[in-house]
Amino acid sequence: MSNQTHKDVYVNPPDENYPGARQRSKPGQGPAEETYDRTKDAYGNIVTDKPANRAILASQKRRLEHEAKLKSHTEQRKAKSKLNSTRSSIWSILPFLIFLPLLSSFLTQTYSFGLSPYFLPPLRRFWAETPLNPFKVEMKMFTPQSLALYDGKEDRPVYLAIDGTVYDVSSNRRIYGKGGSYNMMAGRDASRAFTTGCFETHLTHDTRGLSEAEIASLEHWKSFFANHEKYPKIGYVKNPPLTDSDPIPEPCRVAEPEPDSKGQHAPGEAAAKKGKSKPEPVHG
């Protein structure tokens, strides 16, 4: 099957030059060329998803998934070990935290190394009122009438108010409850009586016309209740406004507190000097 083009020279016909070789065609002119979608491989290269690439692309995908899984497992393990170490550090300082108040109680007969009068009450007040406190007690609003229900005569809690702020004094029913020596102060805002000691005629929130010493005395009682561990603040009373036509209460028989005493209450002591007697229980 050879062609003789020149004498003595034999040339193979074109399809026999490279047996099995396909006829090459120019791009676009070939018979039914297949086109493939383009895609990105794991490294961001743009490749076609022709069958020859598919296996590589699939293996790259599997490797990436595997690496992501490994990474998330490592992160989870790290987070867990961090949590465990925090827990174990809390447990390790717990005995110390329990020991501190015991030591304080042994040394100073208080649980806070005697810091209470200066440090704890403001802290406690802040904690009681801050929105950060999840156990914050919502403050109640009273009218003089609704406050009067808590005067200790019934089985209800005992409340008293001073300068508009209401405290729960139920923990001291013996003094403020029925028959108690200061029962007349319960269920009302008797700010004036706190400063003047007129427990019969000054059971009012009217603090007009008080002397400097009496104002200092009022401040003393306000901070006494605000800082008292057993008298939680529970709300406010809306006292009726006073007008010029309301007369300022007359001074009563009890003399004004000594200016140098700054309104401090030392039961019995100052009174004994002046020959006064403790207020009698008021029944009503």
Ligand code: HEM
């Ligand atoms: C301005 C005059 C006075 C005011 C405003 C006043 C007010 C008070 C108040 C509010 C309490 C209760 C404190 C608490 O919650 O723990 C109290 C207790 C006490 N007061 Fe007065 N007081 C005055 C004068 C007197 C006088 C003249 C005496 C008599 C000597 C006296 C003797 C006592 C006693 C013994 C207690 C303790 C009651 C107890 O634990 O049973 N107070 N005072």
